[in-house]
Amino acid sequence: xxxxxxRIRPDEVNFWQPSATPPFTTAPVGLPFLFKLKRPFNHIxxxxxxxxxxxxxxxxxxxxxxxxxxxxxxxxxxKLISPLVAGGFRDGEIxxxxxxxxxxxxxxAWIKDPTGWSxxxxxxxxxxxxxxxxxxxxxxxxxCLSSQQFDLQQTGETVIAADPNExxxxxxxxxxxxxxxxxxx
Numbered sequence: 001x002x003x004x005x006x007r008i009r010p011d012e013v014n015f016w017q018p019s020a021t022p023p024f025t026t027a028p029v030g031l032p033f034l035f036k037l038k039r040p041f042n043h044i045x046x047x048x049x050x051x052x053x054x055x056x057x058x059x060x061x062x063x064x065x066x067x068x069x070x071x072x073x074x075x076x077x078x079k080l081i082s083p084l085v086a087g088g089f090r091d092g093e094i095x096x097x098x099x100x101x102x103x104x105x106x107x108x109a110w111i112k113d114p115t116g117w118s119x120x121x122x123x124x125x126x127x128x129x130x131x132x133x134x135x136x137x138x139x140x141x142x143x144c145l146s147s148q149q150f151d152l153q154q155t156g157e158t159v160i161a162a163d164p165n166e167x168x169x170x171x172x173x174x175x176x177x178x179x180x181x182x183x184x185x
Contacts, residue, residue, distance in 0.1 A: 012051065012068060013069075016069055017094065020055040020092075022095060023053075024124065024126070027053070032047055032049055032050075033097065033099050034047040044110060045110050047141065051099065053098070055095060058077065058078060062074040111140040115133075
């Protein structure tokens with residue numbers, strides 16, 4: 001299972017999939033994507049907001065996003081993907097759904113799956129927040145987000161996603177702007 005410590009606050013994440021086929025072809029920028037954990041957890045544990053979708057070779061997805069792929073190394077990412085692809089996997093293309101402003105809930109705040117959720121859903125499901133299930137889910141997400149902010153204020157913790165004056169990361173072959181991985185793909 002991919003694990004990102006709750007205290008890490010990346011500016012964006014690559015919500016990858018082993019298939020290079022896009023999960024949604026009409027997703028507008030800013031659409032909320034929620035992180036639904038599979039069995040045995042069966043809960044929503046966080047989310048982020050859609051920026052773009054790209055197909056990339058695995059090595060390039062690692063070069064662009066690094067640990068924002070939810071893994072500590074390229075080798076770990078490849079080991080996660082390999083069992084999901086028939087016939088093995090080397091450096092084939094993966095689907096990269098780039099999400100901005102990701103958020104992660106404490107385990108005690110995870111949201112239970114809606115009653116009608118099928119455990120067979122692999123590639124995502126859309127809900128309309130003006131309908132019953134969608135409204136309940138989004139209300140739960142808003143409640144979790146507001147309580148997290150409240151908890152941070154209560155404990156006096158400061159979470160800094162990035163220095164607002166800092167525009168560039170560590171030098172590599174190029175100097176990428178922080179939070180700009182989606183533009184590199």
